[in-house]
Structures are given as structure tokens and as C-alpha cells.
Amino acid sequence: MKRIYAIESWCIDCKRCEVACRTAHSKSKDPVKAYKVEHVPGARIHVEGDQHVSIAVNCRQCPKPACVDACISGAMQRDPETGIITSDPERCVGCRTCVSECPFGCIHVESVALKCDLCGDGHGEPGEPACVAACPNRALIYVESEGCHHGE
């Protein structure tokens, strides 16, 4: 499957990916409305570090996801077809078990678990996630993953 890869050497800590993520997960898909009217909860991708060293952290879409195994309410699911892991906000109880299980620190809870759903809503290539399309320096790339094949 295609995954998002973050490349530390090109990340410049601008956090445009975070803005793009919140916008992509708004109803209006408009950044101004997303921030000022809808108050969309936090981004599902986070840039860690500072101006000198930084990297975007988001879900690796693991083939054997610990978060799915750990989920107590069945909200966290891996789509067997696409391999994309999503959390159903209707079923999530916000217990944070997934947060403690994720080895990469990719899940955040703001009343419910928020994680990357490989949105494919970007304005770039067809199917490109919004954060990848918004990255000005190709520090986020959306490519077929090596070594981790579909269904693994």
C-alpha cells in the first residue's frame, strides 16, 4: 500500500501539514472556516522538534497495528482491503489505550482518538493526502512502501 513517509532532512518545521490536515478534516474544507467557525479538533499529523531538527509524526498504517489490538471499544479498525487504520468517533470512548500502545506516538485524543486516515483530499496528485500536498519541501512523500506489502 501507499504510505506517507516523513523525511527529517527536508522538514523545515513550518507546520503547513498540520493546517492542511485540520482543513481536510473540516466540513467546509476551508482553512479559515475550519479554524474560526468549525473549530476542528487538532491535526492528525504533528511536527515534532524545532527549527533545527524537526520531523512530522503521523500514523505509519502498521500491518499489525497495536492500536487496533488494544482498542477496548472496537473503534480502531484496520480496513482489510486498503490497509488504512481509522478510529470511529462514534464508538471511541477516549480511553487512550491506543495512545499508550502506539510505538510512534501518532495518536492524539481530544475527547476521541484522532489519527491519520490517509485522507487523499490533497490538491496535488490524485489521492494525495492533504499534508503531503501542502508540504513545501517534499519532507512528506506519499509512495508505495518498500518491504511492507498489502495484507502483511
Added chain:
Amino acid sequence: MLDYVLPRYRVLRDKDECIQCGVCERSCSNGVHHVDTDLGRVTADHSKCVNCQRCVVMCPTQAIAISKWPQVGNGTNNWTLENMQDIAKQAQTGAVLLASMGNPKPYPIYWDHLLLNASQVTNPSIDPLREPMETRVFLGSRPNVLKVNEREHTISPKIPPQIKLDVPVMFGAMSFGAISLNAQKSLAMAAEELGTYFNTGEGGLHKDLERYGKNCIVQVASGRFGVDPHYLNAGAAIEIKIGQGAKPGIGGHLPGTKVNEEVSRTRMIPEGTDAISPAPHHDIYSIEDLRQLIFSIKEATRYTKPVAVKIAAVHNVAAIASGIARAGADIIVVDGFRGGTGAAPKRTRDNVGIPIELALAAVDARLHDEGIRSMVSVVASGSIRSSADIVRAIALGADAVYIGSAALIALGCHQCQDCGSGKCNWGIATQKPDLTRRLNPEIGAQRVVNLIRGWNREIQEMIGGMGINAIDSLRGNRLMLRGVGLNEKELEILGVKYAGE
């Protein structure tokens, strides 16, 4: 002491659009923007803004625009706000005013007074989409007469070394030190893909770029930084830099703060020391001395590589070019006064030198008159802004052109003219790792390749319109140009007729 210098720009922020995401704050190395949580809005320190427009481009909601500082002058043409601000700066610091990029003063831009010809009825124009169109150029010395032995399939005399350009554009000298390694690497990768050349400038060739040697012109300037036999042989050609259009008559000064470990190793100078290029080459005080250096370099490279000599366009440029041709140079580079620089004294940048259009026309005419034009190739540089400028330059007699500023603009440069500060927000004219990282050479090279591909297509369209199918047939073909808004003397020097003639 209270600083009397006024801000130059004012940051306009649309409060309705601003989402306080902080992208602008993190994008600005000058510390202009600040997300103030107490005030609940983003503030700006206008005095620090240099108008590089990084924040404008990066802002996800297009909430930012930069405007001029609204302060008006006192209304005189003489004591303009700029003149008074320059005095205020020098009264504050007692220093020489430094500036970057090309001469911004409103001197005539002759390119904009030269119009191109096109075929109508009597000779057919050529459609480059349907017919072959040659934009390849060879640079180097050519023999006056070529004898062909048809029986043995040989030619004599032996053709001197030449370099082949698939497009009539090269990337001008910009040193590692003045620009970042990522910027130079972008140009190197683009040159390789386009089949043309980038120029190391006077800062040596970084070891990571040696693999682009066949697309590289290595420069030998008065500081001789990074020059050794390995360096001379690493490139496809060698360029001796005598002068630079932006600052004729003076050398260079790379401040020690920019000389980090990598720059130090490449330039072969101690880390943190100022890299000072003397105004003259201390071994060149005559054409004969120049000839010695040219042939020393030819010896060092076993006569396998052409040697170029780059001079700034100054008053006697044609006579100097003639001397350079006779000194044995294979290529003469003439750099006009609008050419860019990483840093130059402002008064030199703004007042010294002559326009490239006049210099180029004078050099080409002089070399023709003396019957030595084929001994050298002529490269024009100093603010080539578009493909139309290239067509005009070639029609005025250039074999090819160098672009510097235009290539940097493709990389993201917005001509803010603050290169000297070392805080380039686009990762170009800086050595700070957090800033150089902003220029991913993969993207940079792609943008430059796109630009030159577009320009080359436009060149083909324009010369095809003239009924010409090879750039060689345009060279020095001044009948393809007509002047508008020029006086008789200007037309005479340019060697073109007035529109309607």
C-alpha cells in the same frame, strides 16, 4: 544612539483571513512575525521585514501581503527618502553601504527597446512543433579556415577544445559560500538534465558536486580559493574571473560567519575567517600576464578544456575583449552592470559599469572588425530576464548567455536584496543549516529545468517565426532586431536599424 532609519516595508495582515497558525512566524528568519497569545493575534515587527515574501507564499490562507512603508518623502526629487535613508544609515554606522543583487537604478534597459522580426509572405516562418529546430551551441575557439581531406575523412587544423550546450543558456558563477550547497546542487542537477553547465564561482567545487564535473565550469578568481590541479581538471571548462558586472573594479568579501566547516574545506581556508578576493589578480597587470595565466591553466589541463575569461562591462570593454581574444582565451564572458551579486558596496553596484546590451554589441563588432571573432565565443550575462532577452543577446552577437538571478528566482529568490545578511529565507544565500534545508535540490532542479525547457521552447518559436531553424543562424544577425525609443548614437553602437527602416 536613536536609530533614525525608518522601516522599509509594512506587513499587511488580513485579520479576517489569519488563523494564527504560526506558519509565518516559523518561516521568517528575520523574526518579523509573532503569534501573540496575550493579544490573541499575530503581530509584526515591520522594521525587520526585508520583503523576501517567504511568509506571503507560505501562509495557508493568503492573509499576508507586504507593502511599502507608508511614510512619504518631502516631495523633492533631489532629497528622496532613499537618499536620506542612506545618509541616516551611514550616520548611524559610519560604514560602507552594502547591497545585494543587481543594479536597481532606472537606467535604460535596452532589451526593452529592441523588437524582434518575423517572416511574412516572402520567406516562410518555421513551426518548431513540426520541423527540427536546433538550439545546440558549441563554445570555444574555432579555426578561421577548415580544410577537409575528403579522401582520408579528416579535417585540419585540429579543432580546439569546445563545450557543447543543448540550450544556449548556462548558469552563471555563484560560489558555494555566497549561495548554499543545496542551491548549487540544484543548478548542477538542472545543468546535467538540460545538457548545459553551471559555474562554481570562486568558492571551489564541493566534493559532493564533483560527480557533476562534466556539466561544470570551474572558476579561478583573484582569491584562488579551492584552486589546485584536481579542481582545474574536475570541470568541463575553466573560467578566469577578472571582473563581475555588479561590482567592476573590486574584489569580493565573504564574511567569516559564512565560512563554516564545509565552505572552509572547499575554499581551502581556515574556518571562520573572512574570504577576501583582491580587486586585481596579483599576477595579472597586463594582457601578457593574462596570457600567462591562460596558458598555465591550459598546460595544467593538457589543452583539453576551453578557458574562458570573464570581465565586467566597462567603458573600454571592446578593446579589452580584443586583448583577451589575442591572449588565447577560448571564451569571453561579458557581464553587464545589472548582473547580480551576493554583496557589493552599494555605490559601486549602482554607479559603475555599462549596460550589457551596448557592451555586447561593441565587443562583437570590434572582434568582427579585427577579424578575430571566430577565435573566441562570446557569452553575455548580467540580467537576462526572459527567453526574448536571450534571442536579442544572440542577435547582438552572443554565442550563449549566463543566467544567475533568473535561475535563483526559479529556486525561490524574490530579489529582496538582502543576500549579504546570510539569513535568506529561501535557503539560497545562506549557510545556516535550518535555512539551507528549506531548499530541497530535487524541487530546485525541477523548477530550473522547467524554466529553461519553457524558455527553449519560446526561443524556438521566436526564431522559427523569423524563418530561422538553428540558433547559429541568429548569431550576430542584427537585421532581426529593430530599435524603438533610441537615439542615433545608441542605434549605431547596437548596430540596429530603427523600427520602420
